[in-house]
Amino acid sequence: MGHLTSKRAPCLLAALLCLSTASSMADPVPIVHPSNAAATISVDDLRRIYLGKSGTLADGTAVVPVDQTTGTASRQAFYTGFIDKSESQVTAYWSRLIFTGKGQPPQAVGDDAAVRKWVAGHPDAIGYIDDSAADATVKVLQVR
């Protein structure tokens, strides 16, 4: 996942190239409420939480995931980068659970700004937004 969490330092060296790709290359990062004690999260935990297999962080803190709406650049990058599934595969995965009464996917609340606002207002929430959209109202988790 290094390519997702790395800084955009190379932009300084190849400004033109990066400018042309930055618009399509989202760099999603997981976020929690500032009161959450966690500072990091493993890719495995992130995957289990977003596939409905777990509701807790490594330290046992209960979290409720929120999703972005289908089609945002952050959502596409998040699922292909961290969950290792295309958005279509994610839909098929949840279809198998929803229509057998086994589970419901994380609530989709909107884009980067909407998810940031949601997480800032819900101490037990976990979400993801583009790196550039993060501010002091939420806490970015380092992905291990």
Add this chain to the structure above:
Amino acid sequence: MNKKSTVVWVATPALILATAVASAEPRIAINGFLTAAGSVSDSEVAYLNGITDQASFENDSRLGIQLSGTVAPGLDVTAQLLASADDDTYDIRADWAFLSYTLGDDLKLRGGRIKFPLFLVSDYVEVGYAYPWIRPPQEVYDGLPLNSISGIDALLTHNMGSVDLLVQPYFGSNSEDTEPSGLQMSSDMRDVMGINLVASTDALTVRAGYMESKITSRLTGPAMLPPGVDITLNDDQARFFGVGAMLDWNNIVVYSEYTDTSIAKSFPDSTAWYVTLGYRAGRFLPHVTVADRDTDERTPLARKQRSTTLGLRYDLNTSTALKAEWQRAEARDGTAGLFEAPPGEDVNILSFAVDVVF
């Protein structure tokens, strides 16, 4: 299921959902799926539920709507209505309508109308978006007597590192009018007892299942049965066993199952299997399937078939899939296979489908 019991099963969750609306901060989810499909074959002899050389959109088209809501912490209600094309009319039924109670992270108890997971995709067999084919290999999936029960089940889950385990016992009963092999029958299943065992990682799911039941059945419509054929069942034991796996790893998609069915009297014991191989290329998923149903017995109801299917799935967007399939089906040893009557020669079947979830 008769009409009276449908109304009861549908009305009960509706009342509970109405109650849920009044409680504080309920979350009601409405989900649905739709399949519009058309098929044509090069034979006059009807295949499966009526595919002939007259192109038709009635054989696989269906619509499902599901409502689920939380009544109280841990207590949820789910109801799913399915409308499917049945000859010239649409048939509406509720395979799912249950209350579920979640006890901690690892146990959920459910009671009501439940579709049981006899085989790998049995409990979501109508949700075309969820699998690669237009219809799951019918050598395995056709001819199941009934697929839902009024009863209870338990979902026990356990995580061991990267492996998730599911143990799902179920118990119940069902009575319904069915048309196995084109025969109009009423079937009554008592003491339906089964278990579904699933182990899954991110890429691989392996499952095994066993179900047994006492079946009572009789003909309710006209039938031209060969002499000596007795299809009346009176509390006779039926047994179903299946193992299967699905893999979705590095663009490689594999589905495979083996099933063993035994029903008393003139219904022959049968074994069936299939292997599907597919490869994801972006939004495209081309796949090939070989499937077989066989029986050792020489009863007049014996059905043997082998088929090869080439298919293509295209994900139009994140909730719509387009599918096309060409199948070549061979009814073997002079039996009818999955046709209405022995077709005499190999039959080609062409099918198209649009699958949507919402």
